[in-house]
Amino acid sequence: MKIEPRQVEAFLRKPDPKIRGVVVYGNDDGLIAERALALARTVCEDLKDPFRVVDIAGDALKNDPARLADEFGAMSLMGGRRVIRVRPAGEETTTALENLVEAPAGDALIVVEGGNLTPRSGLRTLAETEACLAALPCYMDNEAALQGLVESAARAEGLAVEPDALDWIVERLGGDRGQSRSEIDKLLLYKAGDGSKTVTLDDALAVLGDTAAIGIDNVVAATFDGELVALDRALDRVFAEGGNAVQLVRALQRHADQLHLVSGHAAAGGNLEGAMFKARGLPRFGPVRQRFERHLRAWPLPRLGAALQVILEAEMQCKSTGLPDQTIARRLCQRLAQAGPGARARR
The missing domain is CATH 1.10.8.60 (Helicase, Ruva Protein; domain 3)
Incomplete structure (x- = not known):
């Protein structure tokens, strides 16, 4: 059985008693751990109880696939329902889970932390299709x-x-x-x-808040927006707080690289949304995402190529000329801001 998003919270509070095992999987390790913990605690609040809680590594089941069914049927010496935690787990646990489906009797809850399983995963498919098992997806929060x-x-x-x-x-x-x-x-x-x-x-x-990082973000935003007055204020604040000029130059380079990468994908025949989806490390939503999209519209590929060359030259100057780093970084920001369409539109 596959647990749908709308069913997750209710299932975590009170799992269906007919469910013998739950495979918790996805690309968010933190959420997998959190939900697996919540499920285990529906059976036994004290997860350090040695009589009611058993931990098994997934690879241990590869050579002993009958163990899961045996643990499912075993009774606690001190009474109470048991929980069996299998972690980390991968495809090597599939046979053990098949044996669990065929087990004649038992009342333990098996919680399997399965990692990022693909749709073709045998473990995931088994959990989604068997009535006595459940598949609980955990993907990064939107x-x-x-x-x-x-x-x-x-x-x-x-x-x-x-x-x-x-x-x-x-x-x-x-x-x-x-x-x-x-x-x-x-x-x-x-x-x-x-x-x-x-x-x-x-x-x-x-x-x-990381004050230094926020200050540098403000410099990058003002630079690529062509906001000269805001840029001067942001630079003054960064340097007054001991900001590193080379770190600032590299932040400008990262931002220009990301813009160039996405613009290049879009120019090669893809749409902008698809290009942003493919690229890694980009803002996902909110004001930062809106700012990134604004910069994409304002800085076409030729202008970005020229900007990257100027940024590279500035970093080399910081390392080799002996001139004050802050002066080089400030001059770079002003040069880029003046080259942007926003600055030209206000002249």
Whole structure:
């Protein structure tokens, strides 16, 4: 049986008692671990209980495929239902799971942490098609899922989240559920003692913000937007806080490289959305995504090629000429900003 997204929360709270084993899989290791843990705790809250909890490595079942069915039928010496955790698991556990399907009796719950299984995976197919098994997919959170994660965690602590703070937090979080949980928990711990019932943008910046990285991001945005006044302010702030000029130059290069890569894919016959999907490490949504798309429209391939050459020259100057790094980086940003269409449009 395949668990559909709308069924996940209810299934995690109370798994169908007819289900003998659940294969938890996907590309989000943190979410796999979180959901597998939640399932195991529906059977036994104390997962350190040696009488009711058994941990098996997936490769151990390759040479002993009958063990899973045996564990399913075994009774706890101290009473109570048992949970069998199989992790990490891959295709080598398929035969063991087939034996579980054929097992005559038992009441343990088998929780298999299967990793990123493809649609052709035998383990995944078995879990999706057998009535006594379940396949629970875990994929990286999208914007809506991250918003829900932040708001539900805050609500559990009696807190509300300001809209601008929510947008900024979601923009900073990645797709991995474990990392996202860690960052959210850190923020809520910070709020626990101040008596306020609202998470503000200042709170988020104080806990989750990397000041240097944010400052450099602002420089990159202003440079490629051609916002000369905003660029001067952003550069002043970065350097006043001890920002590294070479790091700034490399941030400009990364951004130009990403733009060039996506523009190149699109120019080769693909659409822009498809090109962004293929490229890795790009902003997924929100204001950062909108800014990236704006820069794609404003910087065609020839202009990006010229920009990359200028950036490379500036990095070499930082390393070899003995001139002040900050002066070289500032001059580079201003030169790029003045070359952008936004700056020319305001002349």
